[in-house]
Amino acid sequence: MRCAASCTDDLRPLPEALIGRPQTAPLTAVERSLLTCPNCGDRLRPHVLWFDETYDERHFRFHSSLEAAAETDLLVIVGTSGATNLPNQVAWAVFQNGGTIIDINPTPNPFSELARRSPEGQFIQQPSGRFLPELIHAIQTIMTDRTRRCP
Ligand SMILES: [Zn+2]
Known part of the structure; x- marks a missing residue:
């Protein structure tokens, strides 16, 4: 959450008291104050x-995210339709600079073909909840092996 009047750039978590409350119930005065x-x-x-x-x-962080994307070796895109501008520009910046793109999504989307065309990139047509645990386990295994070889 952030201030609607932009008096500060501070970000705040959604108050825990509001998490899971029925969406159709009117806000109480206490909930409004939160x-x-x-x-x-x-x-x-x-x-x-x-x-x-x-x-x-x-x-x-529009410009700084594009600058970071231009130096990115690996971009993992998870469960998005690609319907907004910035994520598309980030993916294109990574692609144009020779980075690898892995797109994990249950349905083809604007990033699928970009991922296939990137060096060693892949479109993994699966729900992220199924594939991400496998990917994280594989990365942890690689990192553990590297740590053992290079103490
Ligand atoms: Zn404010």
Whole structure:
């Protein structure tokens, strides 16, 4: 969450008291107070990009994420439709600079073909909940083996 009036760039977690509450139930006064900026008293809002907004450096690190993507060797894309601009630009920056892309998604998406065309890249057509544990285990095994060889 962040301040809707942008009085600060501080990010706050969703108050735990609101997690799991029925979405159709009206907010109580206490719940409303949890959704208020402690600095200025304006509303807190989700820290997500809404349809009438654009990615910027202040809130979404637009330019710095593209700079980082240009130096990225491996990009793992998990469970996204690719419907927004910044993730697409990040993937293209990695691709154009010769990075490897692995796309894990149950359905083909704009990143699938990019992943296939990247060096050693792959489109893994599976739910991320099924494949990610395997991927993490494989990475941990590789890292453990490297640590043993290079103490
Ligand atoms: Zn504020």
